[in-house]
Amino acid sequence: MKNLSDEELVEKVRKEDSELYAEIVKRYQQKLYRYLRYLTNRPSEAEDLLQDVFIKTYRNLFDFDDKRKFSSWIYRIAHNEGVNFIKKTSRRKEIFLNNLENIDSVLHNQNNEIENSLAKEEIREKVKQCLDELETKYREPLILYYFEDKSYREISDILRIPAKTVGTFIFRGKRILRAICQKKGGDLIV
Amino acid sequence: MNQERKVHLEAKVMKKIKDGKINLRSRYIFLAKKLGLGGGLTLSLILAALFLNLAFFSMKTSGSLEFLSFGRIGILAFLESFPYLWILIGLAFFTIASAILSRYDLSYKKPFKVILSVLIVLIFIAGIVLAISGLNEAMEEKITQGKVPLLQSFYRRREIWKNGLVGTAMEIKRDGIVVETSEKARVFIELTEDTLLPDGPDFKIGDRIRAVGEWDGEDFHAYALRLTNKGKRIMRGTGGGKAKNSFE
Incomplete structure (x- = not known):
């Protein structure tokens, strides 16, 4: 088996x-x-959500198109559950994110080379600490790319956004994340 | 997630499955959903094209664009005779089609804006092709024969507006022309020295006439008036009548 x-x-x-x-x-x-x-960012609720994901997946197994990748499909279900949960609990940090956008624009000209300097493995640990401050649309592609080792194409299938947009979100997400980490006193540049 | 929790979750989920508390949804539910979406998409696109076709046909038969040939004084009549309703309904169906399309993988694998632009162009082309295919004329014929009364309101012709008028000359008078519209209404078009006559002043009985101006009681005071070849084929009666040509 x-x-x-x-x-x-x-x-x-x-x-x-x-x-x-x-x-x-x-x-x-x-x-x-x-x-x-x-x-x-709710370990205790994540387990309940996970159970719901498996139940939903089982119920809808006939909806799965076997020409597609199962992992993308089940991650999509998990994504929907997670996003619904976030919406329900209204944990979005709109005000804080507005500030982040400002930081992002300042940093834009300072260090465009960050894309190249951030190696996947090296940033994982540091990313964890700052991830919760990041807007969902950037957080998700980053998690899927760095923690779940998904390709751009798979992330595109999970989040139902164009692969190009995935790349853009990851790029921007990293920059914002760096700003968050710097603000917190850490340093994301390796 | 530690090992104990892992086993616990797996056991919980599997117990629910074994106890029959959660079941696989029938494949037919998903099949019906897929067919429903596909059908809805196809139908919305077809209806969008059909209503756009009706808009083109309405513009063709009423000669909306001809009002613009009068220049600035024809703009109001043009705006009034423009087939807004059909275009709005067509747009509504296009919006429905877009919403359905966004549920397909294609919507994120290809640039969605490009897909929608291509669809709009295709609907536009389909609308034009349908409008010039003779389909509408055939439908109109059937409606006048009373075969498809349900579609009657889609093909109702209008020749009287607040600022415009189209009709067939029935009587030529010294100070104006009496015309008959497709609704069999007889209207006296009053001409003055100021009335613009781009095609000249020689009109004869049977001529199709288009005028812009304003109503003065039951008479129409024309600012401008010219010959038109639009709307020669006219529906007679409502539903049960026979098709006739106004020049017969």
């Missing part, structure tokens, strides 16, 4: 044995929990 791809496993769950769904839960619970935790 472990040799089966996600898509093959889904086909088996749909047609043969619903208990095989446990394998899907096993494969994704850690990744999705981490994603939801970073997205919502």
